[in-house]
Amino acid sequence: MLLEVKQISCSRNYRSLFNDLSFNIESGQLLLVEGKNGCGKSTLLRILSGLRQPDTGTIHWNNSEIKQASKHYSQQLVWLGHRNGINESLTAKENLQIAASFIKSKVSNIGYILKRVGLKPYANTPVRQFSAGMKRRLALARLLLNNAILWILDEPQSALDKTGITLLEGMIEQHVRNGGMVIMSSHHDINFKSIPLGRLAL
Amino acid sequence: MMKWLHTMASSAWFYRFAARIVPWLTTLFVLLFLYGLYGGLITAPADYQQGDAFRIIYIHVPAAWMSLFIYVVMAIYGIIALVWRIKLAEVLLISSAPIGAAFTLLALVTGSLWGKPMWGTWWSWDARLTSELLLLFLYLGVLGLYAAIEDKRVASKAISVLTLVGVVNIPIIHYSVKWWNTLHQGSTVTLTDKPSMQIDMLIPLLVMAVAFKVYYAISLLIRAKAELIEREPNSKWVRKVIEEDNNE
Amino acid sequence: MSYFMIIRRESLVAFRNRHEALSPLLFFFLVCLLFPLAVGSSSKILDDISSGIIWTAILLATLMSLTHLFRKEYDDGTLELMMLSHHSLAVLVMIKLAAHWIINILPLIVLAPFIASALGMDLHIQGALLLTLFLGTPSLILIGATVATLTLVIPQNGMLLALLVLPLYVPVLIFGTSAVDAAASGLPTAGPLYMMAAILILSLTLTPFAIVSALKIGISQ
Secondary structure, eight states, X not given: OEEEEEEEEXXXXXXXXXXXXXXXXXXXXXXXXXXXXXXXXXXXXXXXXXXXXXXXXXXXXXXXXOOTTOHHHHTTEXXXXXXXXXXXXXXXXXXXXXXXXXXTOOOTTHHHHHHHTTOGGGTTSBGGGSOHHHHHHHHHHGGGSSOOSEEEEESTTTTOOHHHHHHHHHHHHHHHHTTOEEEEEOSSOOOOSSSOEEEEEO | OHHHHHHHHHHHHHHHHHHHHHHHXXXXXXXXHHHHHHIIIIISOOBTTTBGGGGGHHHHHHXXXXXXXXXXXXXXXXXXXXXXXXXXXXXXXXXXXXXXXXXXXXXXXXXXXXXXXXXXXXXXXXXXHHHHHHHHHHHHHHHHHHHHOSSHHHHHHHHHXXXXXXXXXXXXXXXXXXXXXXXXXXXXXXXXXXXXXXXXXXXXXXXXXXXXXXXXHHHHHHHHHHHXXXXXXXXXXXXXXXXXXXXX | OOOHHHHHHHHHHHHHTGGGGHHHXXXXXXXXXXXXXXXXXXXXXXXXHHHHHHHHHHHHHHHHHHTTTTHHHHHHTHHHHHHHSSSOHHHHHHXXXXXXXXXXXXXXXXXXXXXXXXXXXXHHHHHHHHHHHHHHHHHHHHHHHHHHHHTTTSSSOXXXXXXXXXXXXXXXXXXXXXXXXXXXXXXXXXXXXXXXXXXXXHHHHHHHHHHHHHHHHHHTO
């Protein structure tokens, strides 16, 4: 599995965010996108996930080009953006069921997934009553719903407490060791000991 | 890479092209406008029904034609901008909108002025005028949406879609207002019943129509130049232009 | 492709937020109430303009309901997941719009006959009124959704939405009211009704593309 980014550029309000950017990422690799606030990390990740088109340049997944939200690519990734992608009037379990239906995944192991992120006791509680950290954990749970190879995470640690961050690091390490790919942005210091870590500074 | 170079080059090229051609177009416009005005005000015979008051059609009718023409042209720019993602089309689209709105307003005001000596009221809910009024709101909508969205690339795409939605609706709106008008006005002769057109009445009208199109071109080119500079303030060609202006 | 889950989601969210459907309903009721207060309760005047009052009030209430179309999904990130999902975005949009119509507009149509009676409209004319409402309000939702999705990137889009949408609503308003008025005068109603049906079919075929386009533009932020 190979993601190739070829000479992409993007600007916001006619100010260039990045220009002529190229890189590759393969199975079993983690790419960390670093930079200050407002430098375009989120924009880059949105482009990589297919939500947004770059101004110029192309992106190739396994040698075929991806356009905005092309289905064959989006089915192979899980996107975790700034916003959690969960509806507050639904329960944790219902939210995961809906998320699973978006990605054509079976719902049989939702209980196990909730346990993994520490939300099993709250399975039938409306998300409205969750704290910010709990909501973020529920969003993390989406990563475990299917076997998507590519995880694209935008500031995944925001709102998480120390246990949450440990959980996140554990999930990422396990995913990469099993041959997955992770692209994440962070302006915290992140610590992965045993997996190949690439850095991209914007 | 080549495509990016191409579009950058075309902004610079367009700017210089516009700068060169505007003076010629201005001369052409002044000649056509004066000839049309002379023909409309002086040589065309007074209408046997409406007397001299009808002469306002030499402004009103070409303005109304322009208001519709510009919206359709904007829709074409919109399609080009959306399908082929050409930046110049986006620039031409937003530059045309205020010109179109101005022509619509001109048509409304002159139409209203025409109504006063004819029917004694400033506004008669005539079908054509009411359609023009709705068209003005469509223009204001485009301008409003563009102004409200901060990122101008996104704003350009949004108004491209909006203009396309509008252009499909214009015939529907026009027809429905005409229907409404026949229901509620009965058999009153409408304001826009054109006087029977003799040839020496018609020619100044057509000349004015062409003159207004030339005016649109002039206005569009000037606005587009300004918009291009605003959009690419840090590019090489803009810096060169500023240098050249400073050296003059 | 299991759209069943999507339908289930829309139903659940709508049910859990059913108090939100009250807003357009109350607004419709209040606007209709304003007219007798403004023009006097003389039954002749009210009867004459009753079709206009009800149609205008429904138009404004629909407009109000559109300001929060897709707003929650945009704000909480579900819209991003919808775009990346394997479902066809056009179908997801149509399911959402159908749900929106059922929850927000159908109650208004149910209330309309009562208000019509209060304004003095005869019962057999109300049949024509209901027919125009069933033919016209889906078009209002489709056209309004196209514009509402274009304004998603703007946080407080109410006023702008009204400016953009109302000219586009004029044909539906004109044909709807003239059909009811024709029924009241004993004239044939086929003409305007066919026009409304034509507008509905045109909207059904064209607006999904525009809405999907607008969503793609909005989501790239």
